[in-house]
Amino acid sequence: xxxxxxxxxxxxxxxxxxxxxxxxxxxxxxxxxxxxxxxxxxxxxxxxxxxxxxxxxxxxxxxxxxxxxxxxxxxxxxxxxxxxxxxxxxxxxxxxxxxxxxxxxxxxxxxxxxxxxxxxxxxxxxxxxxxxxxxxxxxxxxxxxxxxxxxxxxxxxxxxxxxxxxxxxxxxxxxxxxxxxxxxxxxxxxxxxxxxxxxxxxxxxxxxxxxxxxxxxxxxxxxxxxxxxxxxxxxxxxxxxxxxxxxxxxxxxxxxxxxxxxxxxxxxxxxxxxxxxxxxxxxxxxxxxxxxxxxxxxxxxxxxxxxxxxxxxxxxxxxxxxxxxxxxxxxxxxxxxxxxxxxxxxxxxxxxxxxxxxxxxxxxxxxxxxxxxxxxxxxxxxxxxxxxxxxxxxxxxxxxxxxxxxxxxxxxxxxxxxxxxxxxxxxxxxxxxxxxxxxxxxxxxxxxxxxxx
Numbered sequence: 001x002x003x004x005x006x007x008x009x010x011x012x013x014x015x016x017x018x019x020x021x022x023x024x025x026x027x028x029x030x031x032x033x034x035x036x037x038x039x040x041x042x043x044x045x046x047x048x049x050x051x052x053x054x055x056x057x058x059x060x061x062x063x064x065x066x067x068x069x070x071x072x073x074x075x076x077x078x079x080x081x082x083x084x085x086x087x088x089x090x091x092x093x094x095x096x097x098x099x100x101x102x103x104x105x106x107x108x109x110x111x112x113x114x115x116x117x118x119x120x121x122x123x124x125x126x127x128x129x130x131x132x133x134x135x136x137x138x139x140x141x142x143x144x145x146x147x148x149x150x151x152x153x154x155x156x157x158x159x160x161x162x163x164x165x166x167x168x169x170x171x172x173x174x175x176x177x178x179x180x181x182x183x184x185x186x187x188x189x190x191x192x193x194x195x196x197x198x199x200x201x202x203x204x205x206x207x208x209x210x211x212x213x214x215x216x217x218x219x220x221x222x223x224x225x226x227x228x229x230x231x232x233x234x235x236x237x238x239x240x241x242x243x244x245x246x247x248x249x250x251x252x253x254x255x256x257x258x259x260x261x262x263x264x265x266x267x268x269x270x271x272x273x274x275x276x277x278x279x280x281x282x283x284x285x286x287x288x289x290x291x292x293x294x295x296x297x298x299x300x301x302x303x304x305x306x307x308x309x310x311x312x313x314x315x316x317x318x319x320x321x322x323x324x325x326x327x328x329x330x331x332x333x334x335x336x337x338x339x340x341x342x343x344x345x346x347x348x349x350x351x352x353x354x355x356x357x358x359x360x361x362x363x364x365x366x367x368x369x370x371x372x373x374x375x376x377x378x379x380x381x382x383x384x385x386x387x388x389x390x391x392x393x394x395x396x397x398x399x400x401x402x403x404x405x406x407x408x409x410x411x412x413x414x415x416x417x418x419x420x421x422x423x424x425x426x427x428x429x430x431x432x433x434x435x436x437x438x439x440x441x442x443x444x445x446x447x448x449x450x451x452x453x
Contacts, residue, residue: 037271071243102237118153199276235396
């Protein structure tokens with residue numbers, strides 16, 4: 001049955017751009033701001049960006065199209081959409097496990113992601129008056145050692161996430177996405193403008209974009225592949241869940257391209273905003289928490305209006321984290337509502353409690369539970385990251401590609417995409433059936449068996 005003949009019980013996005021902003025909000029997260037710009041600068045500048053864009057085209061967009069297609073065709077939670085499409089394809093109902101796996105991965109990610117988001121929220125209230133970069137390094141370490149404070153900010157973030165998701169697709173997700181995403185773009189553009197006026201702008205742009213093809217090797221290509229897959233929120237059911245609420249008249253292919261474009265744009269703009277400020281203060285480029293919670297606070301101390309723009313930067317981080325967090329919770333909530341016939345408030349509160357409880361263990365893994373290493377030598381925070389991001393998500397991406405490329409009937413896929421069987425669809429099928437799962441498989445093997453991420 002065509003998707004336009006069925007509607008999700010959870011509602012439908014009211015417009016084309018709502019889905020694009022929702023999916024972009026899911027994709028745009030902390031990694032866009034504290035990881036991608038540094039990777040671009042260190043791994044060859046413009047040369048890395050070109051490799052990364054190629055990887056987006058080879059694995060990101062093909063799998064994203066597949067996820068949106070499954071969600072819109074099924075018009076249900078990822079688990080029940082997989083079940084419906086498996087029945088339509090006359091194949092095993094066990095494919096439903098793929099949707100459940102995505103919801104579980106999303107919940108696990110939310111549990112520790114909210115802890116990191118809490119760090120960003122806490123720094124909104126930071127005074128930015130320390131005397132040195134070493135001071136901010138010590139302050140961040142001191143902050144991580146304070147389990148009570150970490151749990152407090154984690155709890156606040158989970159509460160806001162649950163509140164938004166509990167209100168439903170239209171009154172909750174759509175309302176807040178339409179508020180958060182424009183605000184995110186306004187802030188990142190303001191920070192870019194600030195960087196042009198007060199930072200070493202040309203040096204920062206040169207660091208990001210000057211191509212150095214001598215740095216492109218197998219490890220750099222692997223890093224680009226991993227970033228291209230993980231940045232688009234693939235494999236966790238978020239895009240599938242949002243696809244279930246997509247209007248039937250909306251073109252899936254062009255929508256996926258728009259989402260990938262916005263995600264990449266934010267990552268590049270973040271780099272343009274950050275690194276001129278870093279270089280203006282003669283600081284070394286960095287990535288991850290070291291960049292965000294040590295290098296940048298010290299840089300803002302020495303900049304005109306640094307207190308204001310420093311706080312704006314951490315508001316940006318918090319918005320990026322929240323727009324991703326609601327998409328992590330939604331697949332599980334939709335499944336619980338459909339399976340248990342309960343209301344969204346109970347489903348969101350119940351799953352939020354699970355994420356909150358696991359998140360407490362992640363928060364305490366930096367202090368009281370630092371010796372608890374459930375997977376190898378990883379603390380609880382890193383173990384949840386490894387289990388979800390390095391195992392469940394790549395496996396989800398691989399099997400989504402296999403399901404749409406090999407299991408679904410070709411005529412069903414063409415009907416949902418509203419495309420003729422021309423060269424575009426044939427190229428997409430080749431990528432989805434062969435190249436995309438192979439490349440994601442390489443990322444999976446490299447991470448799990450060789451520790452390369």
